Amino acid sequence: MAFQKPSHTFTKIHLKALHTNNFHLLFTLSFTVFINMYSSAQDISKAADSIAIEKQEPLITLGDSLVAPLEISEKAQDSTKRDSIKPKKEFLENIVNYKATDYTSFNKKEQKMYLYNEADITYGDINIKAGYIVFDHSKNQVYARGIIDSLGEYTQPPIFTQGQQVVEPDSIIFNTDSKKALIFNSITEQGEGKVVASITKKENDSVYFIGPSKYTTAENLDDPEYYIKLRKAKVVPGKKIVTGFANLFIYDVPTPVAVPFGFFPQSETHTSGVLLPSYGEENSRGYFLQNGGYYFAINDNVDLAITGDYYTNGSYGLRAESSYVKRYKFRGSASFRYENLVSSERGFPDYAKSTLYNIRWSHSKDGKANPNSSFSASVNLGSSNYYQTSINQSNNANRLNNTLSSSISYSKNFLGDPDVSLSLTATHSQNTNTQQINMTLPTLQASVGRIYPFAPKTGSKKGIIQNINLQYTTRGENRIQTTDSLFFKKEMFDDAQIGMQHSIPISTNFKLFKYLSASASASYNEVWTLETINRYYDADQQEVVTEDLNGFDAFRTYNFSTSLGTTIYGTKSFEKEGKTPKIQAIRHVMRPSISYNINPAFDKYYETYEVISADGLTTSDVDYTRFEGGIFGSPGKTFSSSMGISLSNNLEAKVRDKDSTATEPKKVVLLNSLNLSTSYNFAGDSLQWSPVRMSGGTQLFDNKLSVNFGATLDPYALDNNNNKIDTFNFDNGGSLFRLTSANMTLSYSLSSKNSDKKEDNSRDDNRASGGRDDDLFGKSQDFSSDRYANQDENKEEEIPSEFYNFKIPWNLRLAYAVNYSNSARQNEISSHSLMFSGDIELSPKWSFGASSGYDFKNKGFSYTQFTFERDLLSWRMNFSWIPFGTYQSWNFFIGIKSSLLKDLKYEKRLQPDRQL
Structure with missing residues (x-):
């Protein structure tokens, strides 16, 4: 019989009003009794000779083991008959x-x-x-x-x-x-x-x-x-x-935790067995059993765990999780989770009933199994509010997820001259706030490798002609846009869009004046679709009517572009004869480029309908294309002839290395990137300059601080109605550019030098669910899981000081983001927040962690969680506390680390009030 934790909760029930379904309560108590009675029978050994226990002398005599020789009859025997007497056993069987x-x-x-x-x-x-x-x-x-x-x-x-x-x-x-x-x-x-x-x-x-x-x-x-x-x-x-x-x-010290008989499995391989549940009480759902079930060790390659939750008011949850692996072939895991939630009691005004589900699948193929093909899957889909309203505590760290995404892809390469590649992908993106779902079922892509028709058979390619290359690509999609309520229903396919795009790009590159790199390209595109529209004005109804037309149709476009760029290096040296300054040199790398693009107008794909005003006298012509709203867009009506200008910068410094034995100076990145870009449309009749876009980033403090920033600068002014006009802002009495938007993000990771905190295995689960892997959204409160076992068992222990703990390992993670908006003179900070999480080891056995954030715009704290952990040698103790907010709760756990006795534990928690 596997050991159970003491049922303290059921022995401390005090009298209070409970609205509980008696049938469900009786079922729960019966299930608990069944678990406590679960056992295996003791084997009865056969009677065997015993060894007498005598006084321990240098040698203990257990009796004479020599047997008198048997007397054999002298009856005449046939000489050819086999001797029936077995030969005497050797004195010693082994050396x-x-x-x-x-x-x-x-x-x-x-x-x-x-x-x-x-x-x-x-x-x-x-x-x-x-x-x-x-x-x-x-x-x-x-x-x-x-x-x-x-x-x-x-x-x-x-x-x-x-x-x-x-x-x-x-x-x-x-x-x-x-x-x-x-x-x-x-x-x-x-x-x-x-x-x-x-x-x-x-x-x-x-x-x-x-x-x-x-x-x-x-x-x-x-x-x-x-x-x-x-x-x-x-x-x-x-x-x-x-x-x-x-x-x-x-x-x-004896405890009352006892069993009349017990069974401890000692298998060295995976074995099937019961997963004992944890128990507790929730305000709106009564008493519960959680995470109980059965583990099936199917074989060495596949396993299956079926667990569930049950609440006395009728709520329940079911989960099936499986992991599989085929050495040198593939590995993965899959899970299905379903919850039926009931709030309050039937007949009360706050009574509610809902169902939630979540499907997850992760699959990866070993690249050595077949280098020319690959298959991968990362699926996370289900109810949009699954993580927010789930009753299982293991989902706490994913409650702040705003997006669920999935991707299943297969690719195949056909080697040859040229190479041909084929891929098939199904994708899914789900916004948990708007419950909007976008899917592609599937996306087909095929391409033919680059072909150089004028390249020599031997040697390198030189010049504009020999570098001419062409390629063929095709892409087909079946795109579905639906909502959470219609997911997996036939209505989700009513507005599906199907289309295919073919593209043949031709390009070449060459050197110009030795230092300039030039390229030229042209592209031919053809789009196929099975759905178009017809639009006209209905004079009787006095409205524009749009009809959907089914049938094959296509449009063709082409464009041309060329670019010219170079790389400029500049170095400033600070070295002097006989002196070695701390900053020895600074190098500035600039990569300016200029491009020219021509996009013809394809007026032949546009039609016109007349709109008659209410007085019946005024008419206006409206242009439209029957390909409007297609998957791959619609042909352009406006001729475009534009020039693009861009400049990228990089700053590096050579500094004196602190290590006196180093023979070379240390390279430090001052500015990882600073990019500027804009364009000018020659064919435009107004607002020909596009806004200047700036972006950049760098790493500071030994790459612990990551800084990224961006801004948009508009050269045109606004009128009194905050509409952009064809007048430069400088000519309107303002500055050269008008700052319309800006953003900056900082990510900082800091730790003590002696901190050697290993990667928490629970973060893999957070990543698979679409969450963060830096604990900024908090940690799961399922401390009974094996992934929260001691991570530092193999860590070499240091001898502590006799007087104080002279080394306190700690780590801190910060994420800061600010966004500025001024496109229509609003001049406001649209968002401004700081998130942080960290851990500190107060002593070799005590650790403390916290994760929270503050919204400076709305002036409030975000999801906040505190965790305390105590290493009790063979035991571990955890306490998690969410002090305020929608998910206000706490969870206390103490249990044995060993996976064999992990069910010998005590757990107490206060669940969040779902009615809030």
């Missing part, structure tokens, strides 16, 4: 290898061999190491014990090894013939724990019977912080431990 440091002696009369000091004897698959060993050849018995050193200490106790099993007792008696043994004061490792027994009887290679003993996963066996006291038990190494009455002791 005995032995050695000792001080002496090895053999008493021929007693048939005994004595080994002293670092004695070592091997017989078959059995090895015994001890300070003193006596081997009785006449009885096939080995007696081993430790020795007393000059200081009076008991040293060199026996170490008994048979196959994979290792036993460390005070002394042992072993019979090489029957393979039985008596083991005194032994320590046996069983799975993740150890069994400390005063006396153990080894029945055979796979069964041990032990008397009063302790089972613990503590490292300090002399003074364990906890253990389970077993009055008697049967141990099958690598399989199970079956016990009689057992109870939990904490620092030798």
Whole structure:
């Protein structure tokens, strides 16, 4: 029987008004009783010869094992008949290898061999190491014990090894013939724990019977912080431990946590088993059992865990999670979660019922399995409000997600001359606030590799002609836009759009005047569609009518572009003869470029309809294209001839390295990028200059601070109605440019030099759900999960100071964002926020973490969470607290780290009030 945590909640129910469904409450109590009665029967061993326990002398006699020879009848036997008497068993079946440091002696009369000091004897698959060993050849018995050193200490106790099993007792008696043994004061490792027994009887290679003993996963066996006291038990190494009455002791203090009999699985491979639930109480849903179910170890490649939640008011949740792997082929995981939520009681005005679901799938293919093809999947879809209203605490860290996205893709490369590639992709994007869903089911892409028709067969390509290349690409989409309420219903396909685009780009590049890089390209595009429109004015209804037309149609466009660019390097050196300044040189790299684009007007795809005014006299012509609203846009009506100008900058410095042994100066990035771009439309009749867009970024403080910024500068002025006019802002009495928008983001990560915090495995789950991996949105409160086990077990421990903790590891993560808007003279900060999260190790066993944020515009704190963790050696204790807000709650957990006894825990929490 697997150990259960004490049911403290049910023993502390006080009288209060509860609106609870009696049937559901009875069902929950029955399920709890069933779990407590779950057990496995103890195997009944066959009667076997026992080894008598006598006074421990250098050799313990268990009886004469020699049998008198059998008398054989002298009746005449046929000489050809097979002898029915089996040959006598050899005296020793295996060769005995032995050695000792001080002496090895053999008493021929007693048939005994004595080994002293670092004695070592091997017989078959059995090895015994001890300070003193006596081997009785006449009885096939080995007696081993430790020795007393000059200081009076008991040293060199026996170490008994048979196959994979290792036993460390005070002394042992072993019979090489029957393979039985008596083991005194032994320590046996069983799975993740150890069994400390005063006396153990080894029945055979796979069964041990032990008397009063302790089972613990503590490292300090002399003074364990906890253990389970077993009055008697049967141990099958690598399989199970079956016990009689057992109870939990904490620092030798007995506790009421006990079972009349117990079963501890000890399988070294994955095995199926029950997942015990945690319990608690919620204000609006009553008592609950959460995360209980069954784990199926299907095989070494696939597993399945089915868990569920149940509330006494009728709410419930079901989850199925599976992981799979095929070595050198692929790996992945899939999960389906469904929740039926009931609030309040039927008949009350606040009664509500809703269903939620979430589907997740992650799949990756090993690149070595087939280099010419790949398949990957990252799926996260379901109800838009799943993470916000889920009743399961493991979803807490994903409640602030605004987007759910999915992608499933397959690609195949066909090698040849030229290469051909094919890909098939299905995508999904879901806004959890607007509940708008955009999907492509599917997207087909195919392309033919670049072809150089004029390139030489050998040697490099030179000049404008030899570098001419062309390519063919095609893209087809089935695009669906729907809402959360119509998801997975036939109505979601009513407004599906289907289209295909073909593109043939032709380009070349060459050097001009040695320092200039020039390129020229032309592109031909053809778009196919199955849906077009027809628009006309209905004079009777006095409105414009748009009709959808089904049928194949296509339009064709083309354009031309060319560009010219170069790279300019400038270096300023500060070095002087005989001196080595701290900043030795600064290098400035500029990459200016100018481009020219021509986009013809395709008027032939446009039609006109007349709109008659209300008085019936005035008419106006309105142009439209039947391809309006298509997946790949519509042909342009306006001729465009524009020039683009861009400039990118990069600043680096060479500084003196602090390391005096370094032979080269250290390179430091001052400005990672500073980009400026604008364009001028020659064919435009007004507002020919486009706004100047600026963007840049850099890394500071050894790449711990990441800074990114951007701005939009408009050269034109506004009229009194805040509309842009064809007058430069400078000519209107203003500055050269008008700042219309700006943004800046800072990401800062800081930690102490001795902080060696490992990656939390729970962040992988957050990333798979579309959340953040830096804890800025908080952590999950499911502390019973294995992913919150001690992450630093293999970390080398440092010797602390006798007077104070001179090293306190800590880390801090900050995310700052500010946006400015002034497109219509509003001159306001549209958003301004700071988010932060961090951890600090107050002592080697105490840690504290927090995550929060502040909105400077709305003047309020965002989602805030505090976490406390205490390492209790074999146990761990966690406390999570959300002090305010919609999800105000707290959760306390204390349990054993070992996965074998992880259900031996206590958990108490206050759930958020869903009515708020």
